[in-house]
Amino acid sequence: MRQVVGRRIVEVMDSLRTLAPRLEGLLGADRVITDPVRLRTYECDGLTNHRSTPGIVVLPDTAEQIAAIVRECAAAGIPYVARGSGTGLSGGALPRADGVLIVTSRMRRVLEIDIPGQRAVVEPGVINLDVTRAVRPYGYYFAPDPSSQQICSVGGNVAENSGGAHCLKYGFTAHHVLACEVVTPDGELVELSADGPGYDLLGVFVGAEGTLGITTKITVRLTRVPETVQTLLAAFDSIEAGGTAVSAIIGAGVVPAAIEMMDALAIEAAEAAVRCEYPAGAGSVLIVELDGPDAEVAAQFAEVERLCRDAGAFEIRIAADDAERALIWKGRKSAFAAVGRISPAYLVQDGVIPRTVLPDVLAGIDALSARSGVRVANVFHAGDGNLHPLVLFDDSEPGAEERAEEVSGAILDLCIEHGGSITGEHGVGVDKSRYMPRMFTDTDLDTMQMVRCGFDPAGLCNPGKVFPTPRLCGEVPGKRKGPHPFEGKADIF
Amino acid sequence: MRQVVGRRIVEVMDSLRTLAPRLEGLLGADRVITDPVRLRTYECDGLTNHRSTPGIVVLPDTAEQIAAIVRECAAAGIPYVARGSGTGLSGGALPRADGVLIVTSRMRRVLEIDIPGQRAVVEPGVINLDVTRAVRPYGYYFAPDPSSQQICSVGGNVAENSGGAHCLKYGFTAHHVLACEVVTPDGELVELSADGPGYDLLGVFVGAEGTLGITTKITVRLTRVPETVQTLLAAFDSIEAGGTAVSAIIGAGVVPAAIEMMDALAIEAAEAAVRCEYPAGAGSVLIVELDGPDAEVAAQFAEVERLCRDAGAFEIRIAADDAERALIWKGRKSAFAAVGRISPAYLVQDGVIPRTVLPDVLAGIDALSARSGVRVANVFHAGDGNLHPLVLFDDSEPGAEERAEEVSGAILDLCIEHGGSITGEHGVGVDKSRYMPRMFTDTDLDTMQMVRCGFDPAGLCNPGKVFPTPRLCGEVPGKRKGPHPFEGKADIF
Numbered sequence: 001m002r003q004v005v006g007r008r009i010v011e012v013m014d015s016l017r018t019l020a021p022r023l024e025g026l027l028g029a030d031r032v033i034t035d036p037v038r039l040r041t042y043e044c045d046g047l048t049n050h051r052s053t054p055g056i057v058v059l060p061d062t063a064e065q066i067a068a069i070v071r072e073c074a075a076a077g078i079p080y081v082a083r084g085s086g087t088g089l090s091g092g093a094l095p096r097a098d099g100v101l102i103v104t105s106r107m108r109r110v111l112e113i114d115i116p117g118q119r120a121v122v123e124p125g126v127i128n129l130d131v132t133r134a135v136r137p138y139g140y141y142f143a144p145d146p147s148s149q150q151i152c153s154v155g156g157n158v159a160e161n162s163g164g165a166h167c168l169k170y171g172f173t174a175h176h177v178l179a180c181e182v183v184t185p186d187g188e189l190v191e192l193s194a195d196g197p198g199y200d201l202l203g204v205f206v207g208a209e210g211t212l213g214i215t216t217k218i219t220v221r222l223t224r225v226p227e228t229v230q231t232l233l234a235a236f237d238s239i240e241a242g243g244t245a246v247s248a249i250i251g252a253g254v255v256p257a258a259i260e261m262m263d264a265l266a267i268e269a270a271e272a273a274v275r276c277e278y279p280a281g282a283g284s285v286l287i288v289e290l291d292g293p294d295a296e297v298a299a300q301f302a303e304v305e306r307l308c309r310d311a312g313a314f315e316i317r318i319a320a321d322d323a324e325r326a327l328i329w330k331g332r333k334s335a336f337a338a339v340g341r342i343s344p345a346y347l348v349q350d351g352v353i354p355r356t357v358l359p360d361v362l363a364g365i366d367a368l369s370a371r372s373g374v375r376v377a378n379v380f381h382a383g384d385g386n387l388h389p390l391v392l393f394d395d396s397e398p399g400a401e402e403r404a405e406e407v408s409g410a411i412l413d414l415c416i417e418h419g420g421s422i423t424g425e426h427g428v429g430v431d432k433s434r435y436m437p438r439m440f441t442d443t444d445l446d447t448m449q450m451v452r453c454g455f456d457p458a459g460l461c462n463p464g465k466v467f468p469t470p471r472l473c474g475e476v477p478g479k480r481k482g483p484h485p486f487e488g489k490a491d492i493f
Numbered sequence: 494m495r496q497v498v499g500r501r502i503v504e505v506m507d508s509l510r511t512l513a514p515r516l517e518g519l520l521g522a523d524r525v526i527t528d529p530v531r532l533r534t535y536e537c538d539g540l541t542n543h544r545s546t547p548g549i550v551v552l553p554d555t556a557e558q559i560a561a562i563v564r565e566c567a568a569a570g571i572p573y574v575a576r577g578s579g580t581g582l583s584g585g586a587l588p589r590a591d592g593v594l595i596v597t598s599r600m601r602r603v604l605e606i607d608i609p610g611q612r613a614v615v616e617p618g619v620i621n622l623d624v625t626r627a628v629r630p631y632g633y634y635f636a637p638d639p640s641s642q643q644i645c646s647v648g649g650n651v652a653e654n655s656g657g658a659h660c661l662k663y664g665f666t667a668h669h670v671l672a673c674e675v676v677t678p679d680g681e682l683v684e685l686s687a688d689g690p691g692y693d694l695l696g697v698f699v700g701a702e703g704t705l706g707i708t709t710k711i712t713v714r715l716t717r718v719p720e721t722v723q724t725l726l727a728a729f730d731s732i733e734a735g736g737t738a739v740s741a742i743i744g745a746g747v748v749p750a751a752i753e754m755m756d757a758l759a760i761e762a763a764e765a766a767v768r769c770e771y772p773a774g775a776g777s778v779l780i781v782e783l784d785g786p787d788a789e790v791a792a793q794f795a796e797v798e799r800l801c802r803d804a805g806a807f808e809i810r811i812a813a814d815d816a817e818r819a820l821i822w823k824g825r826k827s828a829f830a831a832v833g834r835i836s837p838a839y840l841v842q843d844g845v846i847p848r849t850v851l852p853d854v855l856a857g858i859d860a861l862s863a864r865s866g867v868r869v870a871n872v873f874h875a876g877d878g879n880l881h882p883l884v885l886f887d888d889s890e891p892g893a894e895e896r897a898e899e900v901s902g903a904i905l906d907l908c909i910e911h912g913g914s915i916t917g918e919h920g921v922g923v924d925k926s927r928y929m930p931r932m933f934t935d936t937d938l939d940t941m942q943m944v945r946c947g948f949d950p951a952g953l954c955n956p957g958k959v960f961p962t963p964r965l966c967g968e969v970p971g972k973r974k975g976p977h978p979f980e981g982k983a984d985i986f
Contacts, residue, residue: 174696
């Protein structure tokens with residue numbers, strides 16, 4: 001058996017060795033990385049506990065080059081993975097040792113700004129915040145705001161359908177992408193658009209985590225900078241009281257730009273790290289931000305303030321200017337990193353629950369934490385029920401990480417039991433594919449697989465992500481046989 | 494050749510004759526229609542110039558029955574078409590003489606109303622307006638409002654991704670559907686959801702015009718009834734002046750619930766039919782409706798009024814109450830039917846253009862009309878560039894309909910040339926499939942076909958709609974062979 005595996009590795013290495021000069025011929029030698037030390041730089045994305053050094057890294061400059069790379073990979077039967085800035089948190093851009101990593105970072109031109117049409121056309125490597133920077137002088141911005149927005153790429157946002165604190169009101173990346181030029185797994189350039197007749201293939205492409213093709217040009221919707229932004233911080237004795245305020249605000253028909261919540265442990269961490277000076281002794285804090293026309297914000301802001309008081313807020317701070325608003329957000333935005341001040345290590349979980357069961361699920365997380373002795377800090381987009389529990393552990397203590405992973409998994413189970421979902425905005429990637437059968441029936445997964453096989457019958461486009469068990473397209477009932485020779489063999493690498 | 498065709502018809506009739514008792518066994522005899530006179534009732538949907546008497550009509554009561562019907566059809570190689578109320582305007586529910594028409598009208602229960610979760614679960618035959626009626630007591634409504642909303646079904650809205658006058662602010666059906674239970678062409682029940690991990694198959698299903706399966710249960714988003722609605726009617730000397738006002742309003746960052754526009758001929762027709770008393774001598778009228786919180790509407794309404802005056806409105810009427818608002822809308826809502834007062838017959842066109850080229854395209858339509866002597870009345874959702882030109886003709890005059898069709902087609906060409914699309918909300922169906930190659934490259938269409946073949950390799954699910962040329966799945970490059978014996982033979986019926 002060992003010999004067989006050994007032979008396979010030799011075969012793969014031979015294929016990659018043959019492919020490398022062909023790719024150099026397409027791109028020039030300086031755009032193809034085969035040096036092991038340099039390859040190591042690309043061994044993971046933001047999910048740092050999964051690592052795999054890519055076989056080859058390529059740095060294309062154009063869509064046509066990406067199409068040509070994909071055609072070369074298809075001809076050689078070599079899998080490939082696209083990657084932007086590599087900030088994803090579920091390992092969606094984890095490379096393969098037997099494959100090519102296509103890095104889009106060099107493709108970072110804003111190609112067109114159409115202010116009357118309220119749209120811009122960008123290359124996939126453009127940094128999220130650079131879209132806003134380009135259109136801000138005209139009074140517009142690009143709404144999706146993942147916390148990595150200073151470094152993440154728009155192509156990655158498309159792959160993962162990224163959200164952010166403000167997606168309660170403004171929606172996810174899918175709601176801000178009007179069209180994508182895409183290299184399909186057969187190496188052709190197609191235009192997918194949300195408008196117009198025919199199937200909305202853009203909808204299935206956005207959020208497919210790079211398994212249906214590689215986007216090479218993205219038309220994004222631009223959003224008007226709101227006339228007014230108002231932000232308040234409300235402190236409550238307990239998580240439950242904060243949850244009551246959230247329900248009251250949403251129930252009143254107010255749609256804030258953001259409602260963020262932090263529990264006592266997350267507040268403690270943020271305080272230790274950035275001295276955000278949140279009210280002392282709070283069991284939870286809520287950050288509520290409203291934006292829109294002056295008159296609307298003024299009227300609704302007063303109502304939000306009243307609803308927070310009714311729910312038992314013992315202190316409410318209203319940001320008088322940009323500096324005060326920045327201070328309120330500072331604690332929230334630094335929360336993940338801040339946890340490092342109170343714990344040597346932690347896992348970030350990403351789950352979703354219906355907003356109405358928030359108190360139940362938080363009580364369940366408390367109970368899990370008490371039973372296991374594993375501390376959990378809660379930070380979340382409360383308005384849309386997207387939880388980000390931070391599960392703390394000491395990585396110098398044997399077995400601690402395993403216990404933390406157990407608690408982290410049990411939190412996802414809680415979310416599923418309460419009618420929620422295993423990911424709100426970080427994606428499935430390699431991290432959560434094993435949970436997919438808990439969310440979906442076999443038939444549901446077969447239907448997704450049918451679509452994947454439609455786009456990628458050979459299974460070379462980011463294989464091993466999203467779906468729990470690597471399957472040949474021929475194994476899906478009613479599907480054509482088009483097995484990829486390496487598919488299902490990921491375990492040998 | 495004639496004999497061959499004759500033999501095929503005999504074969505098909507034999508298959509249908511064998512299938513009918515099997516369907517009766519599943520549903521009971523009173524739910525299966527084979528009587529030619531009764532079948533005739535179902536020969537078309539709202540696109541009345543395409544007719545085809547279905548082979549068999551079935552009236553299922555449950556999702557399980559639909560799944561069983563689809564399995565029977567699949568086993569017999571018989572195509573099937575689903576239909577709700579049959580109000581579609583592009584022939585998406587046109588039956589096939591060689592197939593089964595699955596009518597969902599008996600499935601009209603509102604299964605669940607979840608007010609805290611702001612959603613309802615309905616069967617596909619539920620009438621659009623009945624969803625609103627069911628939730629209105631709680632202060633909510635179902636936002637998509639096609640003009641057929643008093644009779645069209647939610648299942649049909651899902652198939653066609655229906656819009657309406659208010660989709661400028663509230664979006665299309667796709668934005669108000671959270672999940673669908675679907676019978677796939679292999680006869681299995683799956684749940685497609687917009688939330689959660691995996692591919693957004695709901696996105697590709699909504700608007701696929703019934704070609705990917707049949708929805709049997711729909712979870713819709715409920716929208717809060719706005720605190721205030723304000724409506725104004727502004728009259729302008731010309732279409733251009735009205736268009737300038739539209740651009741100014743959108744450019745100011747205001748998102749009205751609706752901006753509707755009518756030209757002089759449409760106003761004349763509405764006046765003749767319903768005496769809506771729009772200002773005399775107007776070259777165009779604009780109906781602008783704002784909704785939302787009191788404070789927001791008050792502030793923005795004043796701005797809209799000012800922008801209309803700046804653009805040259807010679808009269809502005811503001812609805813003081815519901816009765817006055819209804820009067821303003823009466824002219825617009827009756828416009829299609831009203832055209833019958835000034836012309837014996839007409840075609841309704843449905844095209845989209847970028848809002849910024851509105852004046853150019855309207856001038857182009859004027860020129861077409863002048864050149865051909867065919868009168869065109871323009872009614873449109875101006876805010877989102879969705880035109881509904883009404884092309885008038887006298888059906889007693891030989892060749893008049895052909896000339897009208899030529900002008901109607903030339904208007905679509907104009908839309909495409911200006912970067913627009915061949916349909917805004919009526920769908921492709923059988924009516925516009927021939928235009929698809931003008932919108933999409935062969936590769937784009939192949940990509941859609943791949944997805945269709947993923948769901949429906951045998952090509953039995955509403956074949957002959959949307960796509961220009963009937964093709965076997967085996968003909969798509971890289972796709973498996975799964976020919977349907979009748980596919981591509983539609984011309985013999």
